[in-house]
Amino acid sequence: MNLILAIKNIIIYKEPKNTYEFELLEDEQEDMKSGADHTSYGNDTSAAQSLDNSNNVYKELNKNIEEIKQEFHFPTNKDIVIREFKVMRKTNACIVYIDGMADKSTINDYILRQLMTDQEMYEDTKISIDYITNNLLAINQITKHISLDQVIMQILNGLTALFVEGCEECIVIESRGYEKRNITKPEVEMVIKGPNEAFTENLRTNLTLVRKIIRNKELVTEFVPLGKTDNLTCAIMYIKGITNPKIVREVKRRITGLDVDIIAGSGGLEQLIEDHPLSLFSQLLTTERPDKTALYLMYGKIAIICEGSPYASLAPVTFFHFFHSPEDYFLHWQFSTFLRLIRWVATSLALFLPGLFIALTIYHQEMIPTELLFALSNAREHVPLPTLFELLAMEITFELIREGGLRIPGAIGQAIGIIGAVVLGQASVAAGLASPILIMVVSIAGLSSFAIPNYSIAFAIRLMRFVFTFFGGIAGLYGITAGIFIFGGLACSMKSFGVPYFSPIAPKTKAEHNIGIIAPPWTLKERADYLNTGNRSRTGGTVRGWIRQDKRGNDK
Amino acid sequence: MRKVIIMLILCTFLLSLTSCFDSIEMDDLLYVIAIGVDKGISDKWRLTIQFPTMQEGGGQMQSVSGGSSGSSGHSYASIDAPSFFTGIDMLNASLPRKLDFTHAQIIVFSEELAEGGLIGEYIAPIARFGDIRRSSHVFVVKGKAMDFIKENKPLIGTTLSKNFQVLAHASENTGFFPHVTLENFYEDLKSPYGQTIAAMASVNDLKSFAGEGEPWGTEFKTGGSYFAGQLPRTGKNKIEVWGTALFNGDKMVDKLNGDETRFLLMIRGEFRQGRYTMKDPKRPEVIIALDVRISKKPEIEIDIKDENPEIRLKFQLDADILSVQSMIDYENPELLPLLEENFKKTVEEGIMALIKKCQDLNTDVFYFGENAAKNFFTIDEYESYNWNSRFKEARVIVDVDFAIRRTGTQIKSYPIKDPIGVE
Numbered sequence: 009m010n011l012i013l014a015i016k017n018i019i020i021y022k023e024p025k026n027t028y029e030f031e032l033l034e035d036e037q038e039d040m041k042s043g044a045d046h047t048s049y050g051n052d053t054s055a056a057q058s059l060d061n062s063n064n065v066y067k068e069l070n071k072n073i074e075e076i077k078q079e080f081h082f083p084t085n086k087d088i089v090i091r092e093f094k095v096m097r098k099t100n101a102c103i104v105y106i107d108g109m110a111d112k113s114t115i116n117d118y119i120l121r122q123l124m125t126d127q128e129m130y131e132d133t134k135i136s137i138d139y140i141t142n143n144l145l146a147i148n149q150i151t152k153h154i155s156l157d158q159v160i161m162q163i164l165n166g167l168t169a170l171f172v173e174g175c176e177e178c179i180v181i182e183s184r185g186y187e188k189r190n191i192t193k194p195e196v197e198m199v200i201k202g203p204n205e206a207f208t209e210n211l212r213t214n215l216t217l218v219r220k221i222i223r224n225k226e227l228v229t230e231f232v233p234l235g236k237t238d239n240l241t242c243a244i245m246y247i248k249g250i251t252n253p254k255i256v257r258e259v260k261r262r263i264t265g266l267d268v269d270i271i272a273g274s275g276g277l278e279q280l281i282e283d284h285p286l287s288l289f290s291q292l293l294t295t296e297r298p299d300k301t302a303l304y305l306m307y308g309k310i311a312i313i314c315e316g317s318p319y320a321s322l323a324p325v326t327f328f329h330f331f332h333s334p335e336d337y338f339l340h341w342q343f344s345t346f347l348r349l350i351r352w353v354a355t356s357l358a359l360f361l362p363g364l365f366i367a368l369t370i371y372h373q374e375m376i377p378t379e380l381l382f383a384l385s386n387a388r389e390h391v392p393l394p395t396l397f398e399l400l401a402m403e404i405t406f407e408l409i410r411e412g413g414l415r416i417p418g419a420i421g422q423a424i425g426i427i428g429a430v431v432l433g434q435a436s437v438a439a440g441l442a443s444p445i446l447i448m449v450v451s452i453a454g455l456s457s458f459a460i461p462n463y464s465i466a467f468a469i470r471l472m473r474f475v476f477t478f479f480g481g482i483a484g485l486y487g488i489t490a491g492i493f494i495f496g497g498l499a500c501s502m503k504s505f506g507v508p509y510f511s512p513i514a515p516k517t518k519a520e521h522n523i524g525i526i527a528p529p530w531t532l533k534e535r536a537d538y539l540n541t542g543n544r545s546r547t548g549g550t551v552r553g554w555i556r557q558d559k560r561g562n563d564k
Numbered sequence: 565m566r567k568v569i570i571m572l573i574l575c576t577f578l579l580s581l582t583s584c585f586d587s588i589e590m591d592d593l594l595y596v597i598a599i600g601v602d603k604g605i606s607d608k609w610r611l612t613i614q615f616p617t618m619q620e621g622g623g624q625m626q627s628v629s630g631g632s633s634g635s636s637g638h639s640y641a642s643i644d645a646p647s648f649f650t651g652i653d654m655l656n657a658s659l660p661r662k663l664d665f666t667h668a669q670i671i672v673f674s675e676e677l678a679e680g681g682l683i684g685e686y687i688a689p690i691a692r693f694g695d696i697r698r699s700s701h702v703f704v705v706k707g708k709a710m711d712f713i714k715e716n717k718p719l720i721g722t723t724l725s726k727n728f729q730v731l732a733h734a735s736e737n738t739g740f741f742p743h744v745t746l747e748n749f750y751e752d753l754k755s756p757y758g759q760t761i762a763a764m765a766s767v768n769d770l771k772s773f774a775g776e777g778e779p780w781g782t783e784f785k786t787g788g789s790y791f792a793g794q795l796p797r798t799g800k801n802k803i804e805v806w807g808t809a810l811f812n813g814d815k816m817v818d819k820l821n822g823d824e825t826r827f828l829l830m831i832r833g834e835f836r837q838g839r840y841t842m843k844d845p846k847r848p849e850v851i852i853a854l855d856v857r858i859s860k861k862p863e864i865e866i867d868i869k870d871e872n873p874e875i876r877l878k879f880q881l882d883a884d885i886l887s888v889q890s891m892i893d894y895e896n897p898e899l900l901p902l903l904e905e906n907f908k909k910t911v912e913e914g915i916m917a918l919i920k921k922c923q924d925l926n927t928d929v930f931y932f933g934e935n936a937a938k939n940f941f942t943i944d945e946y947e948s949y950n951w952n953s954r955f956k957e958a959r960v961i962v963d964v965d966f967a968i969r970r971t972g973t974q975i976k977s978y979p980i981k982d983p984i985g986v987e
Contacts, residue, residue: 014570370587374666374695378597378725381590381667386618388591395589484586 032506109166111185149182217298273317291504308541324505354459363476371484600709678816698747706766757933766793788822
């Protein structure tokens with residue numbers, strides 16, 4: 009009885025739960041104009057918040073030091089450095105920083121040296137916070153804080169805190185200088201023609217890389233804290249006036265709404281703020297290229313860059329964006345169009361080839377050309393396994409080689425991969441475990457999945473391949489059709505930050521001639537319709553202003 | 565969790581109950597590539613099938629285990645059965661794989677069957693059977709279909725199926741036999757617009773090829789005047805496809821030789837190219853070879869106002885000169901019309917003779933009916949007019965437009981020097 013109830017529960021229609029779903033609708037113009045700044049999320053670091061915070065900086069230096077020691081578990085915790093000294097040889101003070109996060113030469117030369125110098129001329133001066141900031145510290149960025157919690161947060165970020173006896177404020181001095189990786193070449197998204205810079209783990213560097221390309225005052229970077237325990241920051245970049253402020257608001261709403269101890273970089277963040285985390289298809293586009301980020305920002309999208317991960321996550325994106333390579337824009341549009349077509353072919357091969365093969369060979373023999381059929385059939389004479397099992401076995405072997413090759417260190421890895429593929433393929437044919445054409449099918453499908461420029465979508469397609477193999481094996485072409493219908497329907501119902509996943513094709517919006525075939529660059533005059541950008545036009549009129557208007561007429 | 569488990573159980577049920585019902589492995593099938601139909605002796609049907617044995621040479625695969633057995637890779641089986649489908653099942657007694665007809669390339673009827681008017685009876689199950697492609701070729705074979713299939717071996721390459729695939733092109737390039745598919749054949753059997761034809765095939769016993777005897781003199785023969793099975797040839801391949809079988813209803817009434825077949829295809833608009841030999845108008849003992857193509861679909865007008873319908877046939881042929889044995893300068897614009905006139909006359913006479921022959925047999929294999937139907941507003945009217953019976957009385961006017969367009973790689977012929985001092 010219980011079982012029947014449970015089955016009934018699965019099948020019967022249930023009222024959908026009334027959850028809020030973000031939609032990007034076309035709105036009144038005024039809403040578009042009102043900037044994103046009206047909302048007060050995040051961190052306008054300053055006095056406003058500290059008022060309601062009881063844990064303020066004490067007047068007495070000792071108390072402050074005690075408090076800091078307690079908070080940082082000093083002296084058990086060896087990372088924290090508390091250096092006590094006298095400002096201008098008279099007032100007691102101390103600086104607090106984390107060893108390794110702060111730059112030592114800044115502290116030695118521009119903080120301690122400046123503060124400890126005996127300036128006899130001004131002996132009678134009263135030492136105050138203002139005096140120190142105005143006259144002593146030769147540091148570009150200084151903030152004053154009242155809340156001790158905020159001070160601690162800043163210390164954790166690598167800044168140096170200066171407490172002075174008798175002052176109820178604390179000076180936080182910019183002194184970040186931790187070890188970081190240099191800017192290197194992109195490893196996943198390599199191009200032949202085009203810039204070769206990639207993001208690094210340092211947030212500031214990454215933001216600079218983008219700003220270096222878009223030198224526009226409208227490019228806004230907002231910081232949002234991430235994670236409740238690890239206090240990472242993440243930056244949201246967008247271009248005011250182009251990006252729809254509603255998207256900015258929604259992204260900030262989602263990020264600030266997160267409550268978890270640690271977030272694993274941009275990959276972890278993406279999963280937490282995606283509209284449909286159960287779907288195989290990613291709804292944020294990850295890139296390691298600043299130029300691609302800049303391009304997408306100019307299209308009216310948002311970039312989310314996390315501290316500590318060398319990627320930018322771009323949103324909203326559609327399915328088609330995952331098949332664009334940055335090289336598409338550097339090459340002649342005809343070449344890029346060809347490359348795009350190749351990628352679409354590769355995608356369909358990677359997705360459907362094994363499924364179609366199984367469907368044709370065990371259900372629809374009449375659809376295979378006679379000669380090929382005889383060859384296939386002849387090759388299978390020695391194989392004792394059913395085709396479906398044979399195919400799955402080879403697919404799994406291929407995945408093994410792929411994963412195994414990745415884990416084997418260094419140069420051996422690649423060699424093992426190639427040798428594994430060749431030897432295993434050859435041997436399984438010789439041993440009569442697989443037919444040679446089947447090995448071709450598996451390898452072509454495997455090779456094709458490498459032609460897809462985005463890693464996450466390539467992975468999704470790699471997994472979907474198994475699903476379609478299964479569907480093809482269960483019900484032939486009918487099964488594959490049903491599979492396309494089911495997964496196509498699911499994918500079409502998805503949204504990436506309010507933008508339908510398959511726009512501008514489903515739903516049909518104004519054509520963006522940049523989906524499959526790339527239109528010549530001078531004809532791309534408008535930003536995508538589905539993004540509802542503040543400014544649709546990419547040009548003041550003619551892209552190539554140098555073309556003479558009377559060109560077509562008689563040049564007399 | 566509970567939900568997940570129930571889902572899994574449901575899926576298992578669903579899939580285990582329905583899945584893979586139709587699936588069959590490729591190598592569990594036996595692919596029939598030729599079907600032969602004869603009158604049976606022990607039962608009504610004598611069904612012959614030909615199939616690749618999937619051993620050496622049957623397919624294109626190089627075998628992993630080496631060693632050539634030297635066999636052709638094809639085999640056949642015959643059975644006498646009360647019906648086509650029972651025959652298939654009975655054949656399975658000796659052939660342990662499921663017979664698959666989806667790749668059948670040819671269907672062969674024996675001449676005996678066709679002349680007995682039995683095609684209708686025998687083609688009914690074949691036309692209804694969903695597995696057999698309507699695009700497979702239909703032959704009427706001189707002698708027994710079984711003998712034809714026995715001799716049907718791949719001479720070039722290892723696969724038979726390829727032979728039949730190129731057959732259609734051979735028909736277009738030579739015009740000596742028509743390209744008739746099951747679809748055309750069956751539809752024409754029922755059609756009120758004309759009568760059906762089939763390509764003639766036969767096993768040549770190679771006896772027409774005389775080993776000894778008087779050498780040929782200067783008498784002229786076109787080469788297309790043979791009937792199927794009579795070509796004076798020898799070699800390994802015994803089968804040949806040549807000429808046409810003419811039907812009236814489902815009864816085969818006559819056959820055409822190679823030349824007549826070419827004229828037939830010209831009128832039907834299916835002729836594309838063919839090389840002709842003609843007598844040199846100035847020196848009849850030597851020949852001129854022409855490469856003839858049809859440049860436009862024939863224009864056929866049919867007038868039914870009079871008691872007897874009038875058929876006006878007009879078509880345009882083009883040709884290149886392939887050889888002029890006499891070295892007479894026919895490229896010369898003054899001599900060229902002589903050649904053209906001569907050939908035009910041959911064609912016109914041939915066509916008239918062919919139409920006369922068919923009228924005598926009362927069979928409109930040219931499909932003139934389709935043009936005759938243009939005179940009627942409704943199909944009912946046309947059907948009551950009964951074209952197939954009126955064709956016999958039709959008057960025919962043939963107008964061939966013939967032009968020699970190119971002269972090959974020579975733009976002028978010069979006579980060869982006479983031998984000096986030689987008797």
